[in-house]
Amino acid sequence: MLDERYIDDVFTAFSKKLEEIGSPLPSVSLIAEEDKDPYKVLVSTLISLRTKDEVTAEASRRLFAIAPDINTLSSLDPETIAETIKPAGFYKRKGIQLRVIAEIIINDYNGIVPDDMEELLALPGVGMKTASLVLNLGYGVDAICVDCHVHQIVNRLGWVCTKTPEETERKLREILPRRFWIPINDLFVRYGQKVCKPVSPFCSQCPEKEACPKTGVTRMR
Numbered sequence: 001m002l003d004e005r006y007i008d009d010v011f012t013a014f015s016k017k018l019e020e021i022g023s024p025l026p027s028v029s030l031i032a033e034e035d036k037d038p039y040k041v042l043v044s045t046l047i048s049l050r051t052k053d054e055v056t057a058e059a060s061r062r063l064f065a066i067a068p069d070i071n072t073l074s075s076l077d078p079e080t081i082a083e084t085i086k087p088a089g090f091y092k093r094k095g096i097q098l099r100v101i102a103e104i105i106i107n108d109y110n111g112i113v114p115d116d117m118e119e120l121l122a123l124p125g126v127g128m129k130t131a132s133l134v135l136n137l138g139y140g141v142d143a144i145c146v147d148c149h150v151h152q153i154v155n156r157l158g159w160v161c162t163k164t165p166e167e168t169e170r171k172l173r174e175i176l177p178r179r180f181w182i183p184i185n186d187l188f189v190r191y192g193q194k195v196c197k198p199v200s201p202f203c204s205q206c207p208e209k210e211a212c213p214k215t216g217v218t219r220m221r
């Protein structure tokens with residue numbers, strides 16, 4: 001298990017740095033903060049895939065204005081959903097996908113978004129990240145949502161030595177104290193977007209620059 005005080009220090013240092021440079025919460029988290037509705041977390045996370053944060057927030061709000069719940073979403077045709085979330089990435093494909101998911105949830109789950117990892121992963125187009133965020137932000141379940149930023153940063157920090165986000169998620173469950181499971185995603189995603197960038201991180205500006213082994217970093221600024 002990682003030392004709790006050390007993790008606390010890293011979380012505090014990263015948060016302060018992000019405050020300094022003015023990094024807003026990701027749009028899905030903002031939506032979840034306004035309304036802890038698993039339906040809205042699921043839909044906005046699916047919209048967010050391959051889509052800029054600002055676009056996700058606006059596209060999600062437009063869709064929730066005409067489809068505030070899963071029943072109304074299932075009554076919309078895929079073209080209307082697509083036009084409403086445009087210019088989100090792959091909006092046409094997402095229009096079809098959201099409609100199919102709405103139908104499955106109504107028919108198989110009585111209109112309630114599943115709160116089970118396996119059931120969520122069985123929905124078309126739902127991967128580990130989306131399922132974890134639904135559990136995490138929608139149901140308040142202690143799931144660790146590991147996307148490419150979380151995976152890369154914890155490897156650079158030397159907390160894990162893993163090849164895939166799935167492996168990282170399993171390892172973090174063993175070594176990360178539980179109270180950090182939910183906040184790690186928001187914090188590390190923003191940190192990865194602003195400071196610990198995938199290619200050439202800004203190590204010179206990072207409060208962890210002395211302690212971090214920078215595992216796998218070949219170029220830095």
Ligand code: SF4
Nearest residue numbers: 196201203206209212
């Ligand atoms: S020192 Fe560099 S590699 Fe390590 S966490 Fe900071 S930005 Fe990332």
